[in-house]
Amino acid sequence: MDSLNNLIQRCHERHKKPLLQRRTVVKPALYNKGHPYHFTVYCAYKFPLLLGDLENSKISFMPIGRAPDNDSGPRTLGGDKFLKRQGIQDWGMKRWHASWGIQVYTGIPSELDGARWHDFYFTYKSICDFPDTVLTCIETLTNAVSTPLLTLTKSGGLRFSCRIPDYLHSNTEDGKPYIYKHKPTTDNPYRRDLYLKVYGEKGYSRWDSRYEILLGNLLNPPTIDKEVVFAPIDALRAELHKPAPAKIIEDKITPKIPISLGSHNLDLAKVVLIQRGFSYIRQHNESHLWRPPESVVSNEYISLWENENTVWIRASSLDVGLPTTPTPITDVWDDTGIATQSLHVGMPISDTILTVRKGKLSPLAIKRPSPLLQKSKHIKMNGVQTQHVFDQTDRILGLIADVGTENNYEADPYVHNVEATCLNVPTYEFAEKLENRYQSQNLQLYER
Numbered sequence: 001m002d003s004l005n006n007l008i009q010r011c012h013e014r015h016k017k018p019l020l021q022r023r024t025v026v027k028p029a030l031y032n033k034g035h036p037y038h039f040t041v042y043c044a045y046k047f048p049l050l051l052g053d054l055e056n057s058k059i060s061f062m063p064i065g066r067a068p069d070n071d072s073g074p075r076t077l078g079g080d081k082f083l084k085r086q087g088i089q090d091w092g093m094k095r096w097h098a099s100w101g102i103q104v105y106t107g108i109p110s111e112l113d114g115a116r117w118h119d120f121y122f123t124y125k126s127i128c129d130f131p132d133t134v135l136t137c138i139e140t141l142t143n144a145v146s147t148p149l150l151t152l153t154k155s156g157g158l159r160f161s162c163r164i165p166d167y168l169h170s171n172t173e174d175g176k177p178y179i180y181k182h183k184p185t186t187d188n189p190y191r192r193d194l195y196l197k198v199y200g201e202k203g204y205s206r207w208d209s210r211y212e213i214l215l216g217n218l219l220n221p222p223t224i225d226k227e228v229v230f231a232p233i234d235a236l237r238a239e240l241h242k243p244a245p246a247k248i249i250e251d252k253i254t255p256k257i258p259i260s261l262g263s264h265n266l267d268l269a270k271v272v273l274i275q276r277g278f279s280y281i282r283q284h285n286e287s288h289l290w291r292p293p294e295s296v297v298s299n300e301y302i303s304l305w306e307n308e309n310t311v312w313i314r315a316s317s318l319d320v321g322l323p324t325t326p327t328p329i330t331d332v333w334d335d336t337g338i339a340t341q342s343l344h345v346g347m348p349i350s351d352t353i354l355t356v357r358k359g360k361l362s363p364l365a366i367k368r369p370s371p372l373l374q375k376s377k378h379i380k381m382n383g384v385q386t387q388h389v390f391d392q393t394d395r396i397l398g399l400i401a402d403v404g405t406e407n408n409y410e411a412d413p414y415v416h417n418v419e420a421t422c423l424n425v426p427t428y429e430f431a432e433k434l435e436n437r438y439q440s441q442n443l444q445l446y447e448r
Contacts, residue, residue: 007214008131014212015124015156019045021067022209024099039088039096043207043218044151051088051096057219059117060085060109063099064208072321073103073204082202085109101208104218106199107168115163115223119199120233124156126179126195130240134158134195140232142215145224149216159205161216167226169200176203179237182244195240196233261288262306268337269304269311269329278302292320304329311338 022042029038039051054061064073086105088096104110110117120141126134141160142148149161169175179196199205207218216222257280261270266288270280277293287303302322303314311329315322322332330338334357355361 007135008127010152011124011127011156011158013156014152014154018154019210019212021071021100023066024063024096024101026097037093037096039099041099041102041207042209043102043211045209045212047213047218049218051102053219054102055087058085058110058112059219060087060105061102061207062086062105062204063091063095064101064103064206066098066100067208067210071100071318083108101206103204103206106203106205107201110163112163112223113165115165116168116200117161117163117221118167118169118229119203119205120160120162120229121153121197121199121205122158122160123194123197124153125193126240127157129193130195133236133239137232137236141229144228145222147216147220147222149218149221150214152212152214153206154210158214159211161205161221162229163221163223164226164229165223169198171201171203174243176200178233179241181240181242184244190244192244196236258283261304265309265311265338266304266306269313272329272333272336273304311336 025040025042025048027038027040029036040048041051043049051061062073065071082105086109104117106117106119108116122134122138138150138158138160142150145162151159151161153159176197176199177192177194178198180192180194182192185191257270257274260267270288273280273290278290279293281289281291281301283289284303287305289301289303291301300320301316302320303312303316305312312326313322313329313332314326315324318324329336337354339354352361352366356363356366
């Protein structure tokens with residue numbers, strides 16, 4: 001590994017100039033009886049990796065969108081999906097074709113032989129404030145295993161990844177931000193500087209081209225005992241960690257959520273946010289402000305409001321992982337129970353449609369309305385009868401003409417008199433014959 005001073009310099013350089021993202025490369029999987037495509041992600045700088053290799057390594061993963069504007073995972077996050085291993089076929093092929101990297105599920109989904117995946121994220125703030133102390137801890141961790149996995153993040157922080165046998169990190173508000181200093185201000189009495197964050201039970205970590213693996217292999221994270229990994233980390237915690245006073249902590253963990261936010265739809269949205277770990281902040285004008293479950297930054301929040309029977313949300317920054325422009329909450333999560341607006345104002349949405357949206361009923365159960373256009377019965381018509389059809393007020397969307405014989409061209413009168421825009425013929429041979437016939441009659445062919 002590079003010297004500590006050189007590593008610190010690399011963190012500063014990366015913070016000033018993050019690496020660029022690269023799109024997932026898709027190629028046909030020839031002679032492959034499994035997936036029809038090979039998906040290659042550049043999940044750590046110039047480190048190409050096949051998604052099939054991730055599956056074989058018992059790692060759970062999901063696609064992420066194009067960076068930086070759509071730099072987030074799919075909207076269907078949360079719930080039981082966090083606890084089940086995810087592979088290629090658990091996400092639509094369309095998502096993989098449009099993806100720009102992956103996120104790895106930590107905790108239970110990526111466990112191997114009882115050892116759960118954990119990421120210890122040392123923030124760039126910790127490296128700036130306590131470079132020698134933090135890097136001594138990191139050096140102890142990397143020396144404790146033969147194949148350490150150490151990553152330089154896009155912000156200049158460092159991440160040590162490993163699997164820990166018979167251990168699962170707590171999924172609590174103060175469990176993930178493991179080391180921090182409480183630094184209150186007049187505007188924000190809960191402000192704190194985060195130094196170490198632990199992803200475990202229901203977390204996930206980015207792996208894309210902007211991250212650089214300094215040591216190790218993503219497919220082979222080390223396995224390390226709990227006592228070994230937490231010995232240097234707890235020593236660092238004893239030196240740096242300064243939690244908030246008991247009074248501040250008690251006030252913060254006691255959410256003052258109104259019994260009702262003012263409407264039935266907003267109350268449904270409140271339940272959705274609480275289930276996903278959001279904490280209520282306050283009401284601001286017509287909006288309700290909520291803090292993301294893992295946020296420790298004062299300016300990270302989402303706004304929730306209702307306008308014309310639509311519930312809208314908007315994130316304060318891209319780091320929240322939600323849209324930063326006003327977006328209907330039903331476009332972000334599909335389990336809100338809130339009825340979406342119909343194309344026809346006032347038209348109700350049936351219970352059957354809502355049940356389908358919740359995934360409890362097949363879409364085939366929806367009885368579709370009769371089409372507005374009726375298909376006429378198949379009858380043989382001569383040229384005069386065909387022309388009569390075109391002379392009516394009905395809009396003709398297409399004509400399939402019988403061109404299988406030399407003496408039966410029902411389309412001729414329409415082509416001569418009205419100038420057809422499109423003709424559909426059953427075979428390439430018939431198309432050649434039709435083209436030659438019209439050219440012989442000086443009828444121009446615009447496009448074929």
